[in-house]
Each structure stands twice: as structure tokens, then as C-alpha cells.
Amino acid sequence: MQLHIFLDRGSRVPLQRQIYDAIRQMVLTRGLRRGDRLPASRELAEMLDVSRVTVSLAYDQLTAEGYLHGRRGSGTFVSSQIPDALGETRHRNPPRTVAQARIRLSKYADRLLEEPARPQPPAGAIDLSCFTPDYERFPMAEWRRTLGRRLRRSGKLLFQYAAEAYGHEPLRHAIAAYVAKSRAIQCTSAQVLIVSGSQQALDLCARVLINPGDPVDIENPGYRGSHGAFRAHGARVHAVPVDRDGIVVPQLNAGTRVIYVTPSHQFPTGASMSLVRRMQLIDWARQHGSIVIEDDYDSEYRYHRPPLPALYGLAGDVPVVYISTFSKVMYPGIRIGYLITSAPLTHRFSTAKSMMDGQTSLLEQMALADFIEAGLLERHVRRMRRLYQQRRMALVAALDHYFGEAAEILGDQAGMHILVRFRSVGRELDPTRDGVLLTSASKYYFSNAPANEYVMGFTAVSERALREGVARLQRAWSPRAKTAK
Numbered sequence: 001m002q003l004h005i006f007l008d009r010g011s012r013v014p015l016q017r018q019i020y021d022a023i024r025q026m027v028l029t030r031g032l033r034r035g036d037r038l039p040a041s042r043e044l045a046e047m048l049d050v051s052r053v054t055v056s057l058a059y060d061q062l063t064a065e066g067y068l069h070g071r072r073g074s075g076t077f078v079s080s081q082i083p084d085a086l087g088e089t090r091h092r093n094p095p096r097t098v099a100q101a102r103i104r105l106s107k108y109a110d111r112l113l114e115e116p117a118r119p120q121p122p123a124g125a126i127d128l129s130c131f132t133p134d135y136e137r138f139p140m141a142e143w144r145r146t147l148g149r150r151l152r153r154s155g156k157l158l159f160q161y162a163a164e165a166y167g168h169e170p171l172r173h174a175i176a177a178y179v180a181k182s183r184a185i186q187c188t189s190a191q192v193l194i195v196s197g198s199q200q201a202l203d204l205c206a207r208v209l210i211n212p213g214d215p216v217d218i219e220n221p222g223y224r225g226s227h228g229a230f231r232a233h234g235a236r237v238h239a240v241p242v243d244r245d246g247i248v249v250p251q252l253n254a255g256t257r258v259i260y261v262t263p264s265h266q267f268p269t270g271a272s273m274s275l276v277r278r279m280q281l282i283d284w285a286r287q288h289g290s291i292v293i294e295d296d297y298d299s300e301y302r303y304h305r306p307p308l309p310a311l312y313g314l315a316g317d318v319p320v321v322y323i324s325t326f327s328k329v330m331y332p333g334i335r336i337g338y339l340i341t342s343a344p345l346t347h348r349f350s351t352a353k354s355m356m357d358g359q360t361s362l363l364e365q366m367a368l369a370d371f372i373e374a375g376l377l378e379r380h381v382r383r384m385r386r387l388y389q390q391r392r393m394a395l396v397a398a399l400d401h402y403f404g405e406a407a408e409i410l411g412d413q414a415g416m417h418i419l420v421r422f423r424s425v426g427r428e429l430d431p432t433r434d435g436v437l438l439t440s441a442s443k444y445y446f447s448n449a450p451a452n453e454y455v456m457g458f459t460a461v462s463e464r465a466l467r468e469g470v471a472r473l474q475r476a477w478s479p480r481a482k483t484a485k
């Protein structure tokens, strides 16, 4: 079968996403009918002049979402049960099409950084590409009870608009107490703003602290969520190299308004910013009148010694906006994070937040406060730290076993991922054939991405699967990789 797919190679939308969109659209508008057989991935890859992996990832995503199904050895077919009920409606009432050129988008929309869809691991593949908590180990029964109690007991409060966007006071209070103990941050609950995940805090920083054209320094390699937020709001983003001690201070841009850093566990290299470097950064910010944004996204997971005190507590008169999240210690879908700064500024952030979404959903905030108060979060984090520590050791040991010196491991003292530089790899990985999915670190670099560098998550994968995943990598990349002992 011929599929007429037009790929726009000048677009920022990844090719894999363009293929996914085109096929999905054909399925929904019945250009492709139930049971139709799709070309083999190799065939379509040749037709479109793209790599086979690109087509396979698009097929995998469509299969995971139920649009396609594959029969081993006999091909890939359009599913007989199309998941999107809209498919029927769309077919009967085709949408009014508006010529793309007639929709004038804002400059903000033009600057949005398109985030490629996360590829789904093909059936049977080991997913070393994601660094999320292990949901199987989440204390679901206790969380369900806590939520249920709040639902039953909170009455009217739960149904109303909050007077201000700051967030549920007992939760802010619990956070102020927590950061005092664990991060050496002295603040009151009035300085804590609850946000819908760190991502909203970053967006708020961009709105409140910069004007279009202002220079902002971020880490290279670095977190795409911060790059995307600053860029969308028109910042002139300057990527500053990081070394084993964190951001290289002498390379900061003298005119910068804002410096974004991840000092506890640099994303993605895993470097912990040394105390000397922290002091150097604070001095630099003082001299240049810059504001520091400290993204402390996973400092709970430190495996040998406690994390260094937060920059916020060391900074004295230098303004720091401290950001953290419950995505790592609870789960990302909870969409609760927090931002701490000096009180007058917190109020501006809160006002800006009320313009964005009024407030973060109250039920989860209330339940989370109860969960913390009852010591359940602390217990869960303690357990997960032990579990992740074992998994981290299993991954490091497997890399050592299968690759020896051909794999250089960075950032393994903390966090939920490690960075691995392989001396050489034989070829591009094909998750369907090789049975393992990895994230290349290249997408986090703004320039000069080293070849063969991967971010490997270990927290949601069993020790056995970690070992098997690394063995599969070795098989895929041998004979250049070291043979198993």
C-alpha cells in the first residue's frame, strides 16, 4: 500500500511526530479503513527517506494508543476498534478547514519550543529512557484514604474559588518546615507559593522577571523545560557550559538578568555544584545584579551523603527564586510544586499565577498536607531512596560488567538517572529489534553534543530488567562494546 505522507523537513515538528499525525488523521477520517495493512516500517522508511527507527517509533505510538495493531510476523494493521470516538463524528461532520496562513499567531506562539512526543517502548522492550518514580511502589491505599477523608470532610471549602493563589496554608507551612530541615532554607509560609508543578514556576519566572529581549543564562546541557519557558517569553537565552562542579561561572554572560541552575543534581549531567562554585555564583550574581533561579527537582534522592545546602540559604542579599516539585517524590500527574522567594516578590508571583489558573487544585493540596503531616511522605521517600539506591547500583554494576571502561558514568551519586558516555556504539539503536529504549543526551545540548551519550533512568525498572537492558545494549552494539565477562 502507498501512503501519501508529506514530510516538512524545515518544520520544528519531529519527523516521527509528522508521520504519527498523518497516519492518525488518515485513520480518523477513514482514509485508512479498519483492518487495512500498513507498509512494513522498512518499506515506509524507504518511501519517506527517513530512518526505520523514525517510522517504528511512530507505529509504536499509534499501536500503544490503539489506532494500529501488529501481528507478529504478519504486519501492522489499522485497528478494528478506533479509540477516538471523535473519529465517527469527524467523519460525519468534517471540520471546517481554515487556511493555515489566515490564522495569525502571536510572537509567543511562534517561539514555543515543540517538545517531541515521548516514544513508547515497543512490547517487550526494556525502557531505560524514563526517570519517573516507580508507581508500583506508591502507597496507593494510604493516598486513597487520605484523599477520601478530605473529600468527605472538607465541605464547601473544596468547591470554592480561593481568595488568593498562594495555595493551601497548611501545605505551605509544611513545606517551609521541610525546607528548613532538609535544605537549610529559612522562610515563612508567606514566602511559599504553591504552583502546578515546577514547569509553572519556570513560566512564572519568565513572566515576572524578564522582558522580551532580556538575556537569560541557562545550563548547557540543560533542562528543556526551562529553555522552553524563557524562550517562549522572548528571552535571549545564553547556554553556559557545565563541568563536574556545575555551571562554569566565568562563562556567564555579563548582562544577564536571570541565571537558571540545577545545583543539587545538574540536569542531565548529574553534577553536584561544589560549595566553592556555589559561593562563586552568588558573588557573581551580586556583582552583576542578576537573579538566580534554583531548580531543586530531585534532591531527596541522594545516596551517600546529604545534599549541600540550597543556594537560597547561602545567598544572603542576592535574590534567589527556589523551585521544587512533588513530581519526583509523589508522581508527576499530581502537578504540585512550589516556589520560594522573598515576601514582596512572592506576592507578585501569586498575582501572576492567579491570572494563569486561579489556583492549583485544592483537593490534592489538602490531601498532600495531611500526607506530610502524618509522616507518610517521609516514610515513602525513605523507602524509595533505599529501593532506587539498589537499582542505581545494579545499573552501574551492569554497565561495568558489560562495557567496562567503554562506558563512562556521570552523576551516579544522586537522583533518578545517570548520564553514560559510551566510548563508541556500533549503530543507532532500534528499540523494536534490540528490545531496549534509551534517551540520547543530545536533545539537552544547545551546541556540540558529544556522540554516544545517553541519559539512563533506573528508578522504575527492576534490578533484573536493568541488567537485561544493559546486556541487550551490549548485544546490539557488539562487537565494539566489551564482551560480557
Ligand SMILES: Cc1ncc(COP(=O)(O)O)c(C=O)c1O
Pocket (backbone or CB within 6 Å): 196, 197, 198, 199, 200, 223, 225, 262, 267, 295, 297, 324, 325, 326, 327, 332, 336, 337
Ligand atoms: C530539571 C527538572 N526540573 C523540574 C522537573 C519537574 O517538573 P514538574 O514539577 O513540572 O513535573 C524535572 C522533571 O524531570 C526536571 O528534570
